[in-house]
Amino acid sequence: MKKIFQISLFVLLIVFTACKNDIVFNGSEQQEMLVLNSMLSPDSVVKVHLTRSKFFLAEGNRFDTITNANVNLYVNDVWKEQLHYTGDGAFSGAYLPKANDVLRITATSAGLEPVQSVVKMVNAPDLLLLDTVFKNTEISPLLQYNFDPLTGKSIIDTVGKNYHRNLDYRIRFTDNPLTKNFYRIAFMFKTTFTNGEFAQTGLIVDIDDMVFNDHKQRDPLDDHYQLLPFLEFSDVLINGKTYEIKSKFSYYYSVLNPEISKVPSKKAKSFLIIDKQEVTVELHEISESMYLYLRSKTAESQNGGYFAEPVQIYTNIENGIGILGAYNKQAKTFVLPKGVTYGDNFYGGYGTW
Secondary structure, eight states, X not given: OHHHHHHHHHHHHXXXXXXXXXXXXXXXXXXXXXXXXXXXXXXXXXXXEEEEOOOTTSSSSOOOBOOSOEEEEEETTEEEEEEEEEETTEEEOSOOOOTTOEEEEEEEOTTSOOEEEEEEOOOOOEXXXXXXXXXXXXXXXXXXXXXXXTTTEEEEEEEEEEEEEEEEEEEEXXXXXXXXXXXXXXXXXXXXXXXXXXXXXXXXXXXXXXXXXXXXXXXXXXSOBOOOSSOEEESTTTTTOEEEEEEEEEEEEEEXXXXXXXXXXXXXHTSXXXXXXXXXXXXXXXXXXXXXXXXXXXXXXXXXXXXXXXXXXXXXOBTSEEEEEEEEEEEEEEXXXXXXXXXXXXXXXXXXX
């Protein structure tokens, strides 16, 4: 048994020693290309972001932004305006896209191939209903821990309550049967504090609906579906139909006891008091280019493991790389109950997602 162990150890040493050898890349380094990224919407002026492409073996993970470029916008094959540099690789114009506009963007920069791309601005989705119902599922004490230097012990006070709540929502819309349509659902969570500060973030929400099943993959390790970060889907299963998507997500919030929240004290000062919390539910109709880009990004996020095949991120930029997409949305904002966030010595709940 000892001899077998010695042989096994010898083999392992050989393997790990071999792992130290450097692998020499024998291919040729590709020429730098112009990278153009833009998602256009009727809600904002045309804006694009330009960088230089980066060789995959190059050091560092930052991309060099383009500061000097000639960027032009054409609408329905007619020149509309030149976009001007606004900083950090961004070029902006003054035009607000309209539904059914055919938008073409061209960009040139010294030393790089000129690029261009075309996208058609989509119509807003035919949203019939966007509704929510709030349900409390669990209530627990909100605890505050303080240290007593005289006794060397912790003092635990119950200063409020934690609430675990579900938000059930329904999104009903009608798909246009005459065109091939693409959609996504987005959630934005915003917290505004009494001192004027606010925090806003997007939410990743799991939705178990058939419209996502064509590209929702199971994790082979735990037999659960992987989350879709962008909630994009096509009308392949619902073409021309009125369809309703139902789902829910959970969130927590905390409420201070009235005697603490009304009277200024050391206990109350350790909390950020929330003035208002809102969740915005959005239904986007998106261009095919945006859909294919998000599909490829979703596939990349689900492509775990060292030996998985690489995923080619979709691009529609001629002579370059990047994405020019378009979206139009309908949205509704719902106000959530007030609460508090973490304090320095607070435990038991939180007021943001």
